[in-house]
Amino acid sequence: MSELLAINNVSGGYYKEDVIKGISLDVKEGDFLGIIGPNGSGKTTLLRLATRILPLRKGEILYKDRSISAMDLKEFCRRVAFVCQDISTDFSFTVMELVLMGRIPHLKRLQFEGRKDMEIAREKLFLTDTLSLKDKRIDELSAGERQRVIIARALAQEPELLFLDEPTAHLDIGHQVQTLDLLKKLNRKNGLTIVMILHDLNLASAYSNRIALLNKGVIFKEGRPEEVLTYQNIETVYKTIVLVNNNSITGKPNVVLVPGEK
Amino acid sequence: MYFKKRFVVLFFLLGLAVISGLVKGAVKIPLADLLLKDNQAIFNLRLLRIAAAILVGSGLAASGIALQAILRNPLAEPYLLGTSSGAGLAAVTAAILGLSRLYMPLAAFLGAMLSIILVYSLAKERGLIADKSLILSGVIVSVAFSSIIVFLVSLFGNEAMHEMNWWLWGSLQVYDYKLLTLVALPVVLGICGIYLFAQDLNAISLGEEEAVHLGINTQAIKKILILITAVITASLICICGIIGFVGLIVPHMMRLVVGPDHKILIPVTCIAASIFVVLCDLLSRTLFAPVEIPIGVITAIIGAPVFIILLKKGKRI
Numbered sequence: 339m340s341e342l343l344a345i346n347n348v349s350g351g352y353y354k355e356d357v358i359k360g361i362s363l364d365v366k367e368g369d370f371l372g373i374i375g376p377n378g379s380g381k382t383t384l385l386r387l388a389t390r391i392l393p394l395r396k397g398e399i400l401y402k403d404r405s406i407s408a409m410d411l412k413e414f415c416r417r418v419a420f421v422c423q424d425i426s427t428d429f430s431f432t433v434m435e436l437v438l439m440g441r442i443p444h445l446k447r448l449q450f451e452g453r454k455d456m457e458i459a460r461e462k463l464f465l466t467d468t469l470s471l472k473d474k475r476i477d478e479l480s481a482g483e484r485q486r487v488i489i490a491r492a493l494a495q496e497p498e499l500l501f502l503d504e505p506t507a508h509l510d511i512g513h514q515v516q517t518l519d520l521l522k523k524l525n526r527k528n529g530l531t532i533v534m535i536l537h538d539l540n541l542a543s544a545y546s547n548r549i550a551l552l553n554k555g556v557i558f559k560e561g562r563p564e565e566v567l568t569y570q571n572i573e574t575v576y577k578t579i580v581l582v583n584n585n586s587i588t589g590k591p592n593v594v595l596v597p598g599e600k
Numbered sequence: 601m602y603f604k605k606r607f608v609v610l611f612f613l614l615g616l617a618v619i620s621g622l623v624k625g626a627v628k629i630p631l632a633d634l635l636l637k638d639n640q641a642i643f644n645l646r647l648l649r650i651a652a653a654i655l656v657g658s659g660l661a662a663s664g665i666a667l668q669a670i671l672r673n674p675l676a677e678p679y680l681l682g683t684s685s686g687a688g689l690a691a692v693t694a695a696i697l698g699l700s701r702l703y704m705p706l707a708a709f710l711g712a713m714l715s716i717i718l719v720y721s722l723a724k725e726r727g728l729i730a731d732k733s734l735i736l737s738g739v740i741v742s743v744a745f746s747s748i749i750v751f752l753v754s755l756f757g758n759e760a761m762h763e764m765n766w767w768l769w770g771s772l773q774v775y776d777y778k779l780l781t782l783v784a785l786p787v788v789l790g791i792c793g794i795y796l797f798a799q800d801l802n803a804i805s806l807g808e809e810e811a812v813h814l815g816i817n818t819q820a821i822k823k824i825l826i827l828i829t830a831v832i833t834a835s836l837i838c839i840c841g842i843i844g845f846v847g848l849i850v851p852h853m854m855r856l857v858v859g860p861d862h863k864i865l866i867p868v869t870c871i872a873a874s875i876f877v878v879l880c881d882l883l884s885r886t887l888f889a890p891v892e893i894p895i896g897v898i899t900a901i902i903g904a905p906v907f908i909i910l911l912k913k914g915k916r917i
Contacts (some may be wrong), residue, residue: 391809415815422810428674429805429860439803443815448796450863495814 341402342367342499342531343388348397350387356395357383359555365499370525371533372542372563375552376576381535384552385501388533389420401499415443419497421489423507430475433487437463437472440494455494462490466520482513489517493524500524502534506541514538518545539593543567544585551575567591606858610871614654617878621650625885651784652774652839653881654874657846659787659836661873662794663829664847665866669801670822671731678833678847681738681826685745686715687837688767692749696756705779705838708767712834715741720826729822731808769894770841772881783835790832791870797821798862805860843896845903846873852910 343365351357357380365371373381386392388399390406399406406414419440431439440462441455451459463469466486476484485505492500502521506514522545524530536542542549542563549566551559553575559566569582572593585592623631625646629639663678671680690711691704699707722737723729753761774780794801800821803811811818836843850873851865858864880898887893 386809389813391812411812411817412815415813420813422813425806425810427806428672429669429855431802431806431860435802435859435861436806439806439814442799442803445799447799450799 340367341365342369343533344400344403345384345388346397346400348384348387348394348399350392350395351383352392357555358387360396361552361555361557362397363550363557363560365531365533367498367531368525368529369531369533370522370545370547372546372549373533373535373552374537374539374542374549374566375558379552379575380555381552382503383555385420385503385533385535389418389501390414412443415495415497417497418499418501419492419495421492421500421502421505423504424481424484425476425488427476430477432472433463433468433474433476433479434459434472436476436487437491437494440491443495458496459490459494462493463487465493465524466490481508482510482517485509485513485517486520489520497530499531499533502532504535504537507537514541521545539567539572540585543590543592544588563590567593606868607871610868610875614871614875614878617875617882618650621653621878621882622646624882625889648774648777648780649772649881650878652772652780653877655780655784655787656772656836656840656843657850657873657875657877658791658870659832660843660847660877661850661869662791662866663832665851665862665869666794666797666801666825666829667847668851669805669862670825671735672805672807673731673735674852675848676735677844678829679742679842679844680735681830682715682719682741682745683712683830683833683837684768684842685742685749686718687712687834688842689745689749689752690714691767692752695762696752708841709834709838712837713830715745716826716830716834728819729826734826765894767837767841769896770843771892772840772877772884772895773892774839779839783839786831786835790828790835791866793828794825795866797825798866801825801862802860805862841896843877843899845899845907846877849903849907849910850876853906856910 341364345361345363347360347362349356349358349360361384373384375381383392387394390411394407401409401414401417437459438451438455441451441458444455445451460469463472466489468483468486468490471479471483471487476487479487485508489505505517509517518541521532525532546563548561549563550557551566551571558575559571567582569580572580572582579596581594581596582591583594619631622643623629625642627642629642633639635643660678664676667676667678667680668674687708690707694704694707719734719737719741720729722741723734725733800811800816803814803816804818804821808818851869854865854869854872858868880895880902884893884895884898
């Protein structure tokens, strides 16, 4: 596996203080990388730096050996797509209109979507099991449906690398598994590289082939799930007592909470 | 196909509005006599007004749509960023200084542009413009300028008062076709300019970060569009003063009809707003003829209840 994205000693943040303090992280082609860490550890900020929402204050991020800040933004968005937690807007676009927006990075100014773009949009709707919703307005959908539509839009960008910020945050367990299964399938069959923030340690464990554990703006530990999800690491970073055993079906670590009060 | 039909209907309605605007007025001229030599003067005058109405309708509609999308605020309207009070203040000042009426449009244009520059520089933080500070500084500058206008009016009385009413409530009495053509150029170019960004407006209306993730340089596009809308509204203010509600209501109504996709919304709303302004102008001339009611009063009287109904119906705008 060759390197797709190289984050080299990157710092950045919002006001004066850096939220991310010198992080280095490599994403290889075909990776399924889970990013975990407590609230405020800098997970979302790291993704914002990597998707060019925030400027880097130190270090550099290379995409296939090219600095991302020097790349044309539209070209960058043809290669890298981002899935947010939810879209809230006062403008009620239809599902089809929203997914077609994923084609914007492929279109020139005043070039409107053509037959090929419509086909790609339909294909991605089919893939995410939302084709039947295509004429509905996005504010009519349930959270789970909308999340799948947002994923369809990101896929319509035909990216090589997909970033997701807690895609399962608003979903029930059924939809969580359904969404992550879809991502795993895209990762295996289509070779889509995935970098995903997850709050649920067990979901991260079950689906990622690598995990980065963030704490206070630096990477505390990075590696295979069984290397990162040890009770020592979790107790140090999250400051809570846990028990780690094995998920008998996946063979991956399974984190069990230990309530302080009984 | 579906949309083509709607365009045909809209153009048909616009044609009807134009014809009734030509026929009706303080003096009624039957359609057949409209082209007679005796009626030429009236015909030309009415044609000029209708042309101005179409220009005003489409210019305000396109600017309103652009600002609503880039600020993601359904209450945004073309005068939000202080152009109206800036133009009013400049015109009132010019009247007090005794400048000839010929210079009024120029003064209003400069006043409008200056106030936008002021609002823009107040809202800028570290080279970036935040939507909320833009709206806030627009409101603050408007309030400050409006109170200076009232201050001047109370000091200098009638002369300034007359001028203020004309600018603040609008009129489509255009006597000078040269001025109209001069204004038409930036307005038409501006509308085309906004349409060039139809795709980007779709993405920006989802949120600034969403748009960046779709490859759109939001900061640059926001700056360009603020400039374009400023030039359009400042140019329109020179010929017709301030006509409220058009840039606010018509885009909302059309969003309910054709949806928020700017590629369709912009042209449809421009035509619909043209119809609206032509008809409002007709009412302003005929309702209490020969007295002419300022068109801004008519658009507000029709616009306010329509807006309330839209809000009450609970439809997403």
